Amino acid sequence: MEIYDIAVIGAGPAGCMAAIQGAQNGAKVILLERNDKIGRKLLLTANGRCNLTNTSNLEVFLEKFGRRGSFYRNAFSEFSNHDLMDFFKTHGLESKEEEEGRVFPFTERAESVVDILKNVLAECGVKILYNYRLEHLHKRPNIFKLSSTDNQLITAHNAIIATGGVTYGFTGSTGDGFTVAELLGHHITDLKPGGVPLLVREEWVHQLKGVTLENVGLSIGYGGKKISLPDGNLLLTHFGISGPVILDMSNMIVDLMDKHDDLKLYIDFKPDIKQEAMGVQLMEDFKNHSKKILKNYLKKYLPNSMIDPLLKTLNLDSQKKLNQITKKERLQLQETLKALPITISGHLPLNKAMVTCGGVSKKEIDPQTMESKRVNGLYFAGEIIAGCGRRGGYNLQQAFSTGYVAGNNASR
Numbered sequence: 001m002e003i004y005d006i007a008v009i010g011a012g013p014a015g016c017m018a019a020i021q022g023a024q025n026g027a028k029v030i031l032l033e034r035n036d037k038i039g040r041k042l043l044l045t046a047n048g049r050c051n052l053t054n055t056s057n058l059e060v061f062l063e064k065f066g067r068r069g070s071f072y073r074n075a076f077s078e079f080s081n082h083d084l085m086d087f088f089k090t091h092g093l094e095s096k097e098e099e100e101g102r103v104f105p106f107t108e109r110a111e112s113v114v115d116i117l118k119n120v121l122a123e124c125g126v127k128i129l130y131n132y133r134l135e136h137l138h139k140r141p142n143i144f145k146l147s148s149t150d151n152q153l154i155t156a157h158n159a160i161i162a163t164g165g166v167t168y169g170f171t172g173s174t175g176d177g178f179t180v181a182e183l184l185g186h187h188i189t190d191l192k193p194g195g196v197p198l199l200v201r202e203e204w205v206h207q208l209k210g211v212t213l214e215n216v217g218l219s220i221g222y223g224g225k226k227i228s229l230p231d232g233n234l235l236l237t238h239f240g241i242s243g244p245v246i247l248d249m250s251n252m253i254v255d256l257m258d259k260h261d262d263l264k265l266y267i268d269f270k271p272d273i274k275q276e277a278m279g280v281q282l283m284e285d286f287k288n289h290s291k292k293i294l295k296n297y298l299k300k301y302l303p304n305s306m307i308d309p310l311l312k313t314l315n316l317d318s319q320k321k322l323n324q325i326t327k328k329e330r331l332q333l334q335e336t337l338k339a340l341p342i343t344i345s346g347h348l349p350l351n352k353a354m355v356t357c358g359g360v361s362k363k364e365i366d367p368q369t370m371e372s373k374r375v376n377g378l379y380f381a382g383e384i385i386a387g388c389g390r391r392g393g394y395n396l397q398q399a400f401s402t403g404y405v406a407g408n409n410a411s412r
């Protein structure tokens, strides 16, 4: 039976880069993929536009991966955002930078990225076995024996597991790698969603699906405490809330959810004005525009579609003139405009999250090589590794960088 130098399991960005790097170093590499094509999840990224990486510096990159972000210092240094952009440029795909340093292929098509990976895999002689779903991976002295669900056997001196996480399972990432890693003695940390929309209880939010509240201030309240989130756009959906800030902060919110059952999100419609100044402004406006109808006045602060549902929750008649509003009602409005509470009741399931936070414990992986500390010759790359990054191209860079390091070291 043919013995490969490296068997890479999973042809997402991490597995493809690992296979390319291994083969470019002269190793005989086989890439095993359960689908009949490579990069199915990659095709979905950034709505098909693929936010490939970010122009931030190394320290920002590490921050984006939270408490244990420094684990990636070597990987992001050995194969940086600039190396990734150069890699695609060398193979004919330029990239471009958009707001917040986010980098996209010039074509704005994830297919272009997948096509390059496919071409380079072919150029450097990586053998790809499609429709191969790894089921078992055994370590014999100096050799790995792999078998698929339909009992196809492969042997290799080194193995790189790059099977991704457990989100968007229809793309092939269903967590098979976690089972295999666990059977080889690894600890899998809690699998939690990263970049996930949140469920809210208030019916009026569901009714306003599709409405975006622009540049609002946001904070989270729990157990008598309040944490401020960055200002930004809040998207209302038929189940709750989403949008850049929520997706970015959802890891932290999901953690809080595990410990507290009274989570509230407070929306500040005028984050640039302090509470007292807001009170003064309302008082003056109510005096100067006393004949104005409340509904029309509130257009100054709220999207039109939001005014009626909101006034209903406050039991206020939208047709009242400003001079008919009592002091108590005005103070109630002031409070609502500065800190409208909505009740967070959960989050969409893990399968609907952008990334899986949790996976093979970083403590069991050597950050210099991506090799397992438990099993010699076994490497991990990509989302299978515990933790996750924020939105902005950081997760794809993590997949490419760890893939590069794993491929490099497995071929030594």
Ligand SMILES: Cc1cc2nc3c(=O)[nH]c(=O)nc-3n(C[C@H](O)[C@H](O)[C@H](O)COP(=O)(O)OP(=O)(O)OC[C@H]3O[C@@H](n4cnc5c(N)ncnc54)[C@H](O)[C@@H]3O)c2cc1C
Residues within 6 Å of the ligand: 009, 010, 011, 012, 013, 014, 015, 032, 033, 034, 035, 038, 039, 040, 041, 042, 044, 045, 046, 047, 050, 051, 052, 053, 132, 133, 134, 135, 162, 163, 164, 165, 167, 168, 171, 172, 173, 174, 175, 176, 177, 353, 354, 355, 381, 382, 383, 384, 392, 393, 394, 395, 396, 397, 399
């Ligand atoms: C909708 C969406 C949009 C996203 N947008 C962005 C973005 O714009 N920028 C960004 O940085 N990140 C984005 N992400 C996250 C990013 O796509 C992932 O972090 C990245 O794809 C992880 O790469 P990976 O190679 O580790 O795993 P994956 O891309 O999940 O690839 C794993 C591969 O392993 C294969 N596999 C699984 N099990 C087996 C098995 N048993 N045998 C053989 N093969 C197997 C799978 O079929 C798959 O091809 C997005 C994610 C989603 C869901």
